[in-house]
Amino acid sequence: MEMPTRSLSAVVIATATGAQMRSQRPKPLHLLCGRPMISFVLDALGAAGVKQGVVVTGPSSNRVSKRVLEDPPNFNVRFVEQMKAYGNGDAALVGLSGFDDFDDDSDLLVLPADVPLIQPRTLAALVAHHQESNSACTVLSAPAHGQPGPRIIRDRHGNVSAAIRSIDVDPSSELSEMPLGIYCVRRGLLAPAVRRTDPDKVNGEHQLIDVPGVLANSGHPVTSLAVGEIADAAPVDSRLQLAEAEAELRRRTNRYWMQRGVTMIDPDRTYIDATVQLGTDVTIFPGTMLQGRTVIGDSCDIGPNVRLAQCVVGANSIVEQAVGEHAHVGRDCAVGPFASLSPGTEISDGTRTGPFYAGIRG
Numbered sequence: 001m002e003m004p005t006r007s008l009s010a011v012v013i014a015t016a017t018g019a020q021m022r023s024q025r026p027k028p029l030h031l032l033c034g035r036p037m038i039s040f041v042l043d044a045l046g047a048a049g050v051k052q053g054v055v056v057t058g059p060s061s062n063r064v065s066k067r068v069l070e071d072p073p074n075f076n077v078r079f080v081e082q083m084k085a086y087g088n089g090d091a092a093l094v095g096l097s098g099f100d101d102f103d104d105d106s107d108l109l110v111l112p113a114d115v116p117l118i119q120p121r122t123l124a125a126l127v128a129h130h131q132e133s134n135s136a137c138t139v140l141s142a143p144a145h146g147q148p149g150p151r152i153i154r155d156r157h158g159n160v161s162a163a164i165r166s167i168d169v170d171p172s173s174e175l176s177e178m179p180l181g182i183y184c185v186r187r188g189l190l191a192p193a194v195r196r197t198d199p200d201k202v203n204g205e206h207q208l209i210d211v212p213g214v215l216a217n218s219g220h221p222v223t224s225l226a227v228g229e230i231a232d233a234a235p236v237d238s239r240l241q242l243a244e245a246e247a248e249l250r251r252r253t254n255r256y257w258m259q260r261g262v263t264m265i266d267p268d269r270t271y272i273d274a275t276v277q278l279g280t281d282v283t284i285f286p287g288t289m290l291q292g293r294t295v296i297g298d299s300c301d302i303g304p305n306v307r308l309a310q311c312v313v314g315a316n317s318i319v320e321q322a323v324g325e326h327a328h329v330g331r332d333c334a335v336g337p338f339a340s341l342s343p344g345t346e347i348s349d350g351t352r353t354g355p356f357y358a359g360i361r362g
Contacts (some may be wrong), residue, residue, distance in 0.1 A: 014055050043233065051076070140227065260280070264284045281303070317330070319339075321336045330347055331349045
């Protein structure tokens with residue numbers, strides 16, 4: 001993937017609480033395939049060429065930073081707290097305070113932490129379009145297909161002149177382009193633009209959706225990049241959407257491993273966390289769930305109906321109809337059926353446990 005021609009940094013807004021999820025856990029920390037939601041966003045940013053980033057958190061800043069740094073992205077990231085919820089525009093300003101340097105000519109990606117399906121290629125294309133068009137701001141968008149929501153307005157020359165919130169959209173409007181809440185902005189222009197936005201009349205919040213209009217009214221070029229579908233940039237706002245995002249990420253994970261020499265008899269009934277490592281020529285049978293930092297060696301047969309969490313299985317071993325946690329299975333072993341490997345269990349190389357094995361500590 002080609003690197004951006006100008007320095008690229010990012011502000012990730014992770015201020016959402018778990019209220020929409022009916023949870024006390026901060027929304028960015030809800031797990032998908034064994035990892036917090038925000039980690040997938042940070043991974044996509046790193047793959048798109050981001051060199052430094054700031055994560056803007058709400059009151060749970062320590063929880064967010066601690067969890068993210070357990071599995072950090074491949075670029076430098078800092079955490080700053082938005083003391084009061086004054087909108088995502090204000091959060092972006094808070095994020096700018098987390099950078100040491102003041103490279104006004106660099107580019108800045110601004111996006112929420114609740115879009116775990118966003119693809120690196122989408123972010124890279126947004127940055128490339130932004131730089132090639134020499135825009136002050138580029139908005140990621142998608143065809144609305146009649147869905148309710150915010151809209152992009154263009155002038156008579158076809159240039160982006162504003163983005164309007166869903167409450168301001170006339171139901172009979174023929175506007176057909178929807179902004180997705182992800183922006184690439186010339187860094188030196190973001191703060192002045194946010195300060196010039198009109199606060200919400202009800203709660204006084206400043207919103208990023210008003211920034212393109214402010215910049216366009218000031219004579220700066222504003223563009224959009226349309227993606228074919230909203231799905232990859234759709235936010236996760238409910239448990240239902242969390243489950244849908246999980247299903248898609250699991251499909252991507254399974255596809256990744258099958259392309260690298262793993263056989264899955266029924267991928268739709270195979271559940272592999274994004275943190276799992278699999279060797280080549282592994283065969284996974286239906287009903288298998290591999291979680292956490294589980295490692296499976298080359299040429300293993302796993303399943304059917306196996307759940308392993310934080311386990312290591314040596315090469316050429318068979319594990320069927322078994323559960324295990326924090327256990328170690330050696331090479332050339334046959335475990336199960338109906339085995340239970342309790343934490344600390346160690347099975348020596350070449351062992352055949354037989355049925356109904358109850359693991360013991362080594």
